[in-house]
Amino acid sequence: MALIVQKYGGTSVGSPERIKNLARRVARFKALGHQIVVVVSAMSGETNRLIGLAREVMAEPDPRELDVMVSTGEQVTIGLTAMALMELGIKAKSYTGAQVRIVTDDAHTKARILHIDEKRIRADLDAGNVVVVAGFQGVDEDGNITTLGRGGSDTTGVALAAALKADECQIYTDVDGVYTTDPRVVPEARRLKSITFEEMLELASQGSKVLQIRSVEFAGKYKVKLRVLSSFEEDGEGTLITFEDSENKDSNMEQPIISGIAFNRDEAKITVLGVPDKPGIAYQILGPVADANIDVDMIIQNTGADGTTDFTFTVHKNEMPKALSILRDQVQAHIGAREISGDDKIAKVSVVGVGMRSHVGIASQMFRTLAEEGINLQMISTSEIKIAVVIDEKYMELAVRVLHKAFGLEAA
């Protein structure tokens, strides 16, 4: 008998019919003798409907009150899910985040979980109940309703699995696992049976949208065994996210060097040209950008021959105009930069794999493959298990396809 936390997203609970399907799946697990905690999101579209309503009465909705409203989305789903289970003769009981007590800080609309009181859930499980918990929400120390921000239901699932020391946390999504890359771009993309947490983090942060990055970090931190599965497939085994250094040593021996290729075109590149190369320049450029709450992703600095340097970084496309005007108004004259330029017609493509640690030549193979297609590299950034390049947006799909082939990812 295992204790399993199953998280179902918005499309999996998008209609009463789908909730009944979900209940039948849970019933099959229950019949095997497992204890099940089900975490559900709001029905698809519901969160946006509620935010839209809020905006009709307040131009910039108050965060505390928005959380009060938006949290009702999952609250409806937990009631429906518990009832669908009961209709199959299964004992079930629902909890809102506040009822569990999933205690968070008071950062409304993007709260972080502080601790979870798992006693009531455990008692219910021991009494034979399936426990249904509202994802995405919690309560602060003063009893105010909070939400964890978009995608927070994954985090709820992982955090509950950690608190309950569950044997596995299963995340049911629209896709049947993590792929070597997006099958819409490369039809030969292949589902991975397993992937390490580090790789998953790199894939998630590089734009693969299967799992919310925060939940992966959380799972890594608390050693929660995470599995991504399709909610529309009966017997899929999905993709297991593993700890490289523990139980998966053996399978790592056969692990391919590269696990997957991630990409995104949400970023824009900003270049500060001809800056005198002095200590403190990076801070003088990025300080005002950070003060404006603009997230920076890649950062690259190259020293030129003439005692000046070019400084390049990427931000979300939507923030490029704001970042440019901050730099031009507050920074350029101050640091004596020659020019500030922006480019939002870029894409980032990354190859990810723990195998590259012990294999030389991955970078050169990547660069050669792209050069053979005449694709120019505008930025390069590397980590232990990832090489990312920024290229012209129009070559993105081509780059992903040729890299997928070059690293043999189609092979079964």
Added chain:
Amino acid sequence: MALIVQKYGGTSVGSPERIKNLARRVARFKALGHQIVVVVSAMSGETNRLIGLAREVMAEPDPRELDVMVSTGEQVTIGLTAMALMELGIKAKSYTGAQVRIVTDDAHTKARILHIDEKRIRADLDAGNVVVVAGFQGVDEDGNITTLGRGGSDTTGVALAAALKADECQIYTDVDGVYTTDPRVVPEARRLKSITFEEMLELASQGSKVLQIRSVEFAGKYKVKLRVLSSFEEDGEGTLITFEDSENKDSNMEQPIISGIAFNRDEAKITVLGVPDKPGIAYQILGPVADANIDVDMIIQNTGADGTTDFTFTVHKNEMPKALSILRDQVQAHIGAREISGDDKIAKVSVVGVGMRSHVGIASQMFRTLAEEGINLQMISTSEIKIAVVIDEKYMELAVRVLHKAFGLEAA
């Protein structure tokens, strides 16, 4: 400076536009220096939508889980209302029933309020906030969400007014007060400036649907000054529901003998004919009916000349077939009744007024008025401040009109 509890029903919060209107009204009261607690219902139609969803997954929705779902209706409204107030620059804070702590028993879908913890609300009021509370809902001692049943938002308003010792509880509805009778039946019907609690109770239980009877009882018990007003009218003073024996002594001197005429056609009449007139007959007839959870309203027993008696009572129309079959199957042979008959083509018409206590001849005036129109009386039942008659359904409107006129209720 007064502390006022204002309760707004489903149509008053039926759209973002109406919620903004509500906020403007609250703002005007706030500008006068009052402390305001706003109690809101779910947006009209929302509760039925949620119940419909529940029925799609469970034929007979589980009461605990239904409460979890249905309570989200008001939760959305409190968030919207608080935000609409903030948008006008007014400090506001919302509370669900569980957050206030409106503690109820655990009778899901029809819970009763046990006590209210008013400390947080009072602190918020003292800090200059308008406090917005979800009507219709509470929480049991174990933290389970409960609802008070249909119309329970009125009860929430009155209970909060009692707990906070508010100066007045204002119930905003579709109508601008309590009328001498339904203006759709008698266009000359007149709004009453005040009415006593007892009269209001009789009118409510007799079918006048302005206020939920439970909230009136509650207000009477805790001496809450209750006022019914229109949410669509700017400066109406509505109808004040008064305590006859206290502050309204003077106004009572001018009070008309009859305050209003109530009517309903939701009942059916069941007659048990030719029952041997022995002790215990009433219990033998009504016991099995009560055991089947069928509510009985009027009960009349007449002793005949031949040692037998006829026993008549009324039930809701929908329950007549069930009541008849219980009597025919379980009771008739046992008590030796000659016949059991039912009639659902009846209406009940009542004249209500505290003035009739000290005035003789009201009953005879009522009976004469109806007789002059050729309307036969099938049942008569009286209380201290009410005379009710059962007549053929088809004469209902006529009866109400002629009685309204006979008792001079059109006069200003």
